[in-house]
Amino acid sequence: MTTRPEGAARPSLTERRKAETEREIARHAAELFSAHGAARVTAEGIAQAAGVSLRTFYRYFRTKEEAVTPLLTGGVRQWLAELAAAPAQLSVAEALERAVRGALTPQGPHADLQAEALESTRGLLRAAGGDPALRSVWLRVHAETEEALVPVLGQLSREDTDPLELRLAAAAANAAMRIAMETWAAGEAGPDDPERGPAALAVRCLRGLTAGVRTPRA
Amino acid sequence: MTTRPEGAARPSLTERRKAETEREIARHAAELFSAHGAARVTAEGIAQAAGVSLRTFYRYFRTKEEAVTPLLTGGVRQWLAELAAAPAQLSVAEALERAVRGALTPQGPHADLQAEALESTRGLLRAAGGDPALRSVWLRVHAETEEALVPVLGQLSREDTDPLELRLAAAAANAAMRIAMETWAAGEAGPDDPERGPAALAVRCLRGLTAGVRTPRA
DNA sequence: CGCCTGTGTGGCACGTTGTGCCACACAGGC
DNA sequence: GCCTGTGTGGCACAACGTGCCACACAGGCG
Numbered sequence: 001m002t003t004r005p006e007g008a009a010r011p012s013l014t015e016r017r018k019a020e021t022e023r024e025i026a027r028h029a030a031e032l033f034s035a036h037g038a039a040r041v042t043a044e045g046i047a048q049a050a051g052v053s054l055r056t057f058y059r060y061f062r063t064k065e066e067a068v069t070p071l072l073t074g075g076v077r078q079w080l081a082e083l084a085a086a087p088a089q090l091s092v093a094e095a096l097e098r099a100v101r102g103a104l105t106p107q108g109p110h111a112d113l114q115a116e117a118l119e120s121t122r123g124l125l126r127a128a129g130g131d132p133a134l135r136s137v138w139l140r141v142h143a144e145t146e147e148a149l150v151p152v153l154g155q156l157s158r159e160d161t162d163p164l165e166l167r168l169a170a171a172a173a174n175a176a177m178r179i180a181m182e183t184w185a186a187g188e189a190g191p192d193d194p195e196r197g198p199a200a201l202a203v204r205c206l207r208g209l210t211a212g213v214r215t216p217r218a
Numbered sequence: 219m220t221t222r223p224e225g226a227a228r229p230s231l232t233e234r235r236k237a238e239t240e241r242e243i244a245r246h247a248a249e250l251f252s253a254h255g256a257a258r259v260t261a262e263g264i265a266q267a268a269g270v271s272l273r274t275f276y277r278y279f280r281t282k283e284e285a286v287t288p289l290l291t292g293g294v295r296q297w298l299a300e301l302a303a304a305p306a307q308l309s310v311a312e313a314l315e316r317a318v319r320g321a322l323t324p325q326g327p328h329a330d331l332q333a334e335a336l337e338s339t340r341g342l343l344r345a346a347g348g349d350p351a352l353r354s355v356w357l358r359v360h361a362e363t364e365e366a367l368v369p370v371l372g373q374l375s376r377e378d379t380d381p382l383e384l385r386l387a388a389a390a391a392n393a394a395m396r397i398a399m400e401t402w403a404a405g406e407a408g409p410d411d412p413e414r415g416p417a418a419l420a421v422r423c424l425r426g427l428t429a430g431v432r433t434p435r436a
Numbered sequence: 437c438g439c440c441t442g443t444g445t446g447g448c449a450c451g452t453t454g455t456g457c458c459a460c461a462c463a464g465g466c
Numbered sequence: 467g468c469c470t471g472t473g474t475g476g477c478a479c480a481a482c483g484t485g486c487c488a489c490a491c492a493g494g495c496g
Contacts, residue, residue: 136354168426171393208386
């Protein structure tokens with residue numbers, strides 16, 4: 001918990017190293033899982049590939065499967081951030097749609113990185129098909145996303161919105177995201193395919209699911 | 219896979235013993251988890267309480283947390299069965315609503331057993347709040363339910379229904395079920411409360427979520 | 437510059453998880 | 467009463483995940 005006196009982010013050298021090793025572990029874990037299946041990969045193997053000791057590996061992640069969460073949550077963070085920053089003129093449905101497009105369409109200076117993240121997510125989802133523990137991580141990430149969505153949607157909605165309805169809206173938006181990714185991962189389209197890419201699918205899923213949720217303006 | 223030549227179900231003595239021990243393990247696991255938290259319960263402890271060896275325990279369940287799935291899936295089986303048997307005159311939404319009421323309202327000759335199952339589910343959900351592994355089981359059960367819902371809904375819908383839309387409808391119905399149970403478990407209402415009970419909540423969730431899904435008649 | 441403290445890392449030991457293998461007991465069919 | 471198939475228990479073992487201690491290094495102080 002470092003305070004940031006000046007505006008610019010200035011992560012201390014130690015913190016940058018930590019973030020670096022975390023990403024390094026996550027990348028190698030995803031690669032190994034996708035290549036050999038999560039069950040045939042040991043925590044020791046991941047640690048060795050990432051150049052850290054087994055003990056250090058377990059300081060970063062509780063279980064070996066959880067090592068891939070940083071890759072999975074990368075897009076989610078961006079999604080929530082864009083949604084929270086949506087202009088007040090938009091309806092909730094429009095804001096959701098825009099944020100989804102922004103988070104799932106590789107664009108801007110980091111377009112290649114985003115495409116790469118999408119591709120590795122696809123690899124993980126395919127590996128998750130045969131591995132219950134890995135699939136659980138995917139579900140857990142989405143469960144946490146659903147929780148995180150509730151306050152953000154609350155911000156976008158009228159103040160007197162029923163909490164249960166808010167929760168349902170979060171579940172609908174989250175399920176749309178999840179099913180879009182799973183459907184895309186099962187197919188062959190590229191990450192920036194305008195027809196069958198994740199962004200296009202997610203918008204279709206969103207429209208199918210959130211039409212029923214009352215979305216009063218904020 | 220025993221064939222049943224005559225109409226009546228006649229589970230052989232061996233099979234009945236197996237089903238019995240499975241339920242016995244599940245019951246003790248749920249009780250121990252609810253009482254002490256899943257993390258503080260060992261597979262050895264569950265096996266001992268259920269009167270089987272550790273080795274036998276792992277023949278029935280892959281992980282110690284998975285031991286509670288029979289209790290969690292009990293209601294789901296009934297739900298799917300009722301849904302599949304819905305009269306053709308009903309719209310999909312009506313059929314879903316009826317099946318949910320039937321599965322979540324303790325009634326008929328096994329009313330007390332159903333109420334007990336609901337109560338133990340509540341205990342497990344509360345224990346799951348502090349235990350990621352137990353929460354994963356809950357999520358996994360719902361993921362499987364969602365998959366199982368797709369063909370059942372397909373049966374109830376027009377043949378030319380878009381597969382993706384079917385999948386979304388399954389996700390919506392499933393999320394309604396899940397959120398209704400989670401909301402009920404967090405409160406204090408009894409399992410047969412007509413206002414705040416699981417059935418009433420589930421119907422509210424269903425109406426909130428499935429209104430947007432096109433539900434052409436079969 | 438040398439010391440000191442706080443923190444990230446590695447190594448070790450340990451309880452627990454989950455599985456392969458073999459021997460035994462028992463229900464069901466000849 | 468025998469035989470076979472299958473469910474169970476005991477044992478050994480790799481892997482998981484954690485507590486504990488010692489070491490290394492960045493950053494602050496005199």
